[in-house]
Amino acid sequence: MDFELSMESTAVTACVLVIGNEILSGRTQDTNLNHIALTLGTWGIQVREARVIPDLEDVIVPAINAAREAFDYVFTTGGIGPTHDDITADCVAKAFGVPLVVNPEIAALIRRRPASEDIMAARMRMARIPEGGGLVDNLTGGPPGFYIDNVYVLAGIPSVMQAMLLGLENKLRRGPVVKSRSVTAFLGESQIANALADIQARFTDVDLGSYPFFKKDRYGTSLVMRGMDASRLDEMLEAVKAAIVEAGETPQDVQRD
């Protein structure tokens, strides 16, 4: 879409890599992507792609390398605990061609909680970060995440991931925030499809999406406008509301974000 391309010069983009067999088996419903997308969006960082991949080095390493080339930022979730199946740190190091090294700050934090030698050795897996990397604060008090270059490695547990992300609030480069307007109508999409296409053609600087839904036994559609310029968004919103009225329905649930 022209809209996307016209923003490329100033947009700051991100890719999310959700790492974990349990998401792919369907055992766990991922919610991390949604939280990251919403949070980064308010910071002016646009999530442009997400991949859900298994705990396999042969898959994770190339996925990291492809994503860090293509996007300004990469955020991974999952696989940074102390067990044998936690291989994200190893994979990130391999992707960058650097060794994993014990970070003294994390090691000291881990040693603060006494444990048997066995348990301590397992915990110390979490002190290893790729050489040249830095730490991502963990506001829950547990071991931090880490970053290297533009790749940020976060926990998989939603509450811990969210705390880590919050700690990055003032540490990332920001682009313009994409604003949105939306309105819904109990109309089949085809009833306004032509009007929407005409409106989109007139507003090439705003992205107009039509998302059908099925609620209370009726089909409806949610019209979402996304762009940088608030006054253009408002103008387009009025045009879309007029198209809904023209089609014989009432615009509902107008939102401005």
Added chain:
Amino acid sequence: MDFELSMESTAVTACVLVIGNEILSGRTQDTNLNHIALTLGTWGIQVREARVIPDLEDVIVPAINAAREAFDYVFTTGGIGPTHDDITADCVAKAFGVPLVVNPEIAALIRRRPASEDIMAARMRMARIPEGGGLVDNLTGGPPGFYIDNVYVLAGIPSVMQAMLLGLENKLRRGPVVKSRSVTAFLGESQIANALADIQARFTDVDLGSYPFFKKDRYGTSLVMRGMDASRLDEMLEAVKAAIVEAGETPQDVQRD
């Protein structure tokens, strides 16, 4: 993991492509991946990767081509409605290098509901499928989805997507069903990390995953075993339960699927 590799000869694999800006903006929480993964899993088809991508031809076309090469099946969700931003059919046709053609069966179905010329023209967008493709029944009574070769194109609305997937129940090649056992314990992962690594080393035909959680103000971990052989899974489950007891906790919430 050895486990994954040892299954490669008989496994039937799938990739899910979730197409839609609204998922990437965080406006909508995707649930389609979870439903598809669980459903295909019971049919002996393993979802090995998922990608969430925007409504952009330049992204969708290569994603389809990469996925159809790498996996036995590809399932897409979203972008098959009648509006200007529904470009999935166009992209699939382009990926296969074939034209879109009006499917007479879908066209007849669409014409059954009378509408003005304008609205009918918009609806007819949904009658176009790539040349050489076939139909995916839509048990909700709406326009069907379609497939071409190993790529299955489903709706984005969860209820419609689910109905389309159900219609495929007896039409896809199946592999062995991955069985699972799981048990949880209110233990930090590090307390059993070494025992788990030992158990995984003894059971190379079963995949042992450790998934930490935070519930009722306590950290716990869910141990999940996945493999083909029920008796091996049961044997491993007993070993994991023993490791939990050894660490001073009580195994809870044992599940066998």
